[in-house]
Amino acid sequence: MNRKILKIMIFVIAVALIAVVISYYLNWKHHRHFGALQHDPPAAVKKAKIPEDYKPVTKDPTLQYEQLDKYLKEVKFNGDIAVFHRGELVFDRGYGYQDFINDKKSNPNSMYLIGSAQKFMTGMMLKQLELEGKINMDDPVTKYLPWFETGKPLVLRDFMLHQSGIQKFHPKASVHSIDGAVHMLQEQGLQPNMFRVHQYNDANYIVLARVIEAVVNKPYAEYFNEKFVTPYHLDRTAFYNNNSFKPYMAKGYDDFKILDPPSYLDQYYGAGNLYMAPRDMGKLVAALQENKIFPKSVTDHLLYEVLTKDFPHAYRYGFYSYGGSGRTNGIFYSQQFTCYFNKEYILVMGTNYQKPVGQNEVYMREVFMHYLNQPDPTAFRKTIQ
Numbered sequence: 001m002n003r004k005i006l007k008i009m010i011f012v013i014a015v016a017l018i019a020v021v022i023s024y025y026l027n028w029k030h031h032r033h034f035g036a037l038q039h040d041p042p043a044a045v046k047k048a049k050i051p052e053d054y055k056p057v058t059k060d061p062t063l064q065y066e067q068l069d070k071y072l073k074e075v076k077f078n079g080d081i082a083v084f085h086r087g088e089l090v091f092d093r094g095y096g097y098q099d100f101i102n103d104k105k106s107n108p109n110s111m112y113l114i115g116s117a118q119k120f121m122t123g124m125m126l127k128q129l130e131l132e133g134k135i136n137m138d139d140p141v142t143k144y145l146p147w148f149e150t151g152k153p154l155v156l157r158d159f160m161l162h163q164s165g166i167q168k169f170h171p172k173a174s175v176h177s178i179d180g181a182v183h184m185l186q187e188q189g190l191q192p193n194m195f196r197v198h199q200y201n202d203a204n205y206i207v208l209a210r211v212i213e214a215v216v217n218k219p220y221a222e223y224f225n226e227k228f229v230t231p232y233h234l235d236r237t238a239f240y241n242n243n244s245f246k247p248y249m250a251k252g253y254d255d256f257k258i259l260d261p262p263s264y265l266d267q268y269y270g271a272g273n274l275y276m277a278p279r280d281m282g283k284l285v286a287a288l289q290e291n292k293i294f295p296k297s298v299t300d301h302l303l304y305e306v307l308t309k310d311f312p313h314a315y316r317y318g319f320y321s322y323g324g325s326g327r328t329n330g331i332f333y334s335q336q337f338t339c340y341f342n343k344e345y346i347l348v349m350g351t352n353y354q355k356p357v358g359q360n361e362v363y364m365r366e367v368f369m370h371y372l373n374q375p376d377p378t379a380f381r382k383t384i385q
Contacts, residue, residue, distance in 0.1 A: 053107075053109050054092070054108045054109055054235075054236075054279070056094070056107070056108055057089055057090070057091060057092035057093070058090070058091055058093075059088070059091070064371065065083075065090070065091050067371060068083075068091065068371045069093065071366070071367070071371065072093075072095055072367075073095065075363060076095075076096070077096065077349075077351070077363055078095060078096030078097060078351055078352065078353040078354065079094070079095060079112065079250075079349060079350050079351030079352060079353075079360070080093065080094045080095070080106055080107070080108060080110050080277065080278050080349070080350050081095075081278060081347070081348070081349045082108070082277075082278035082279040082282045082346075082347075082348045083282075083346070083347055083348075083372070084282045084285075084286055084345065084346035084347075085344065085345055086343075086344065087286040087289065087346075089279060089282065092108045092279050093108065094106035094107035094108055094110055096353065097353070098110045098248075098250045098251070098352065099250065099251045100251070100253055100257060101259060106250070106352075108279060109248050109277060110248060110250050110277060110350070111237070111238065111245060111250060111275040111276055111277050112249075112250050112275060112277075112278070112335050112336075112337050112350030112351070112352060113240070113249075113250070113262060113273075113274075113275055113332050113335040113337070113352075114274050114275065114276050114281070114330045114332075114335075114337040114350070115272045115330025115331055115332030115333075115335065115336075115337060116202065116271065116272055116328075116329065117276075117281070117328045117330035117337045117338070118205075118268075118270065118271060118272050118273070118274045118318075119205045119318030119319070119328075120317075120319045120328040121228060121274075121284070121318065122208055122209055122212070122270040122271070122318050123160065123316070123317030123318030123319065124227075124228075124293060124318070125212055125224070126156070126160065126208060126212065126317065127294065127298070127302065127317055128227065128293070129212065129215055131294065131298065134215050134216075135156060135211070135215055137155065137156045137157040137160060138156070138157055139155060139156055140153060140154065140155055141154050141156060141158075141159065141207065141211065142154075144156075144211045144214045144215060145207075145211060145214060147186065148182070148207070149186070150186065150189055151190070152165070152190060152195050154166075156208070156211065158196065158204075159204040159207050159208050160208065160316070160317060160318075161312070161313075162199055162200050162201055162204050162315060163195075163196050163197060163198050163199070164190075164195075164201075164203075164204055164207075165191050165194035165195040165196065165197060165199070166185055166188070166189075166190055166191070166201065166203050166204065166207070167185060167189065167191055167203065168191075168203060169181070169185065169201065169203035169206060169267075169271075171263075171267045171268075172184065172264075172267075175264075177266060177267070178206060178209055178266075178267065178269040178270070179210060179213075181206055181210075182206060182210040185206070198313060198315075200315075202268070202271040202272065205270045205271040205318065206267070206268065206269065206270050206271050209269045209270020209271065210269075210270075220269040221239050221269065224239075224274075228284060232283055232284055232292075233283065234283060234284065235280070236248060236276065236277035236279065236280050237275070237276045237277070237280045238275055239273055239274055239275070240262065240265040240273045240274070240275060241265075241266075245275065248275075248277070250335065250350070250352035251352060252332075252333045252334035252335040252352045252353070253334055253352060253353040254334045255353075255354070255357060257353065260333050261333070262332070272330060272332050276337070276350070277350070278339075278348035278349060278350045279348070281328075281348045282339070282346045282348050285339060285341050285348075286346060288303075289303070289341070302316070303321055303326060304324070305321070306321060306323045306380060307380075314380075320378070322377065322378055322379060322380050322381065323380050323381045324342055324343075324375065324381040325340065325341065325342040325374075325375070325377040325378075325381070326339075326341050326342070326377075327339065327340055327377055327378060329361065331357065331358070334352065334353065334354075334357075335350070335352045336350070336351050336354060336357075336358070336360040336361070337349075337350045337351075338360060338361055338364050340364060340368050340374075342374060342375075342377065344372075344374060345372050345374055347364065347368050349363065349364050349367070
C-alpha cells in the first residue's frame with residue numbers, strides 16, 4: 001500500500017477516535033449535570049428499606065362495600081381500587097393480574113404507570129414555589145430557561161393552562177433527559193395560530209418540570225421525593241427506573257392482552273414517568289384537602305374556584321376542578337390511573353388492562369355515583385364567577 005495513503009488512513013482513524021472520545025466526554029458531562037439522578041434513583045431511595053406489604057383493606061364491612069366488591073368482580077375489573085372517606089382509607093383491594101405473562105396477581109401494593117396524572121404533582125410543586133416567592137406564574141419562561149426563545153412572550157401560566165402553543169411532544173430515541181426533551185421542543189418552535197389557545201399537551205408540563213429543576217437547582221425526581229414521597233409516606237411511589245420497586249410495577253397490556261412495554265420515559269419527567277399505588281394518590285389528595293400542603297385560603301382557591309380570570313376553564317395546576325369535585329387522569333402504555341375526589345370521598349383506580357381503552361373511567365363513574373352515592377364528579381356545581 002502506498003505510504004502516503006497509509007498515512008492518510010491513520011490520520012483519519014486518529015481524528016475519528018479523538019471525535020468519539022470528545023463526544024463521549026461531553027455526553028458524560030451533560031449526563032452528570034442534567035440527568036444522573038434522573039436515570040438512576042436518588043441515593044436516599046436506593047438505600048431506603050421498603051415497608052412491609054399492605055394487606056387488603058375494608059374498614060367498614062357494610063353491604064355498600066360488599067356490593068362494590070361484587071360489582072368489580074362481575075365486570076372483571078383488572079387493577080387496584082382505593083377509597084378514602086373523609087381522609088381515611090376504607091377500601092383497598094386488587095383484582096385480576098399485575099402481570100399476565102408471569103401469572104402475578106394484582107394487590108394493594110401494585111403500582112401503576114400514572115401517565116398524565118403526574119401533572120397534578122408537578123402543578124403542586126409549582127404552586128409551592130410560587131408561594132415561596134421563587135417563581136411568578138406571569139414571568140416569561142426565559143427568566144428561568146434563558147435559551148427557551150420561541151418568538152412569542154410565553155409566561156409560565158401559559159404552560160400551566162396548556163395554552164403555550166408549543167409543538168405536541170413526540171419523544172425521540174436520540175434524547176435521554178428532560179433537558180434534551182425541552183431543548184428539542186424549543187428548537188421545534190410553536191404551532192401556527194395556537195399561541196394562547198387551550199390545547200392539552202404533555203410538552204407543557206415537561207417544560208415546567210425543567211423550570212422547576214432550574215429554580216431548585218436539583219433534578220425533578222430528587223425534589224419530588226423531598227416534597228411528597230418522604231413527608232406524606234408514599235411508600236409505593238417511585239420513578240420508572242427505581243429498581244427497588246420493579247417487583248411492584250404493573251405491566252401494561254393492550255386490549256388484546258399483548259404486552260405494551262413503555263419506552264422514552266426518561267423524557268417524561270413532570271408528565272408521565274411515575275408509578276404509584278392508588279392508595280398513595282389518595283394519601284396525597286387527602287393531605288391537600290386537609291390543608292397540609294397549602295394554607296386553607298390557597299387550597300380553597302385551587303380546588304373550588306371555577307371559570308374565573310385565574311382559572312378560565314376546569315383545568316389548572318395539573319388537574320381538573322368542577323367546583324365541588326376534582327379529577328386527575330392518565331392513560332399511558334395501556335395503563336390508566338384516575339382519581340375523583342370531593343369533600344366526602346377520594347376514589348382512585350389504577351389498571352394495566354382494559355377493553356376497550358378508557359373503560360376504567362366508566363367503572364370509576366359507576367363506583368363514585370352509584371356505590372358511593374356521590375354527585376357526578378365532572379359536572380360544575382359551584383356558582384361561576
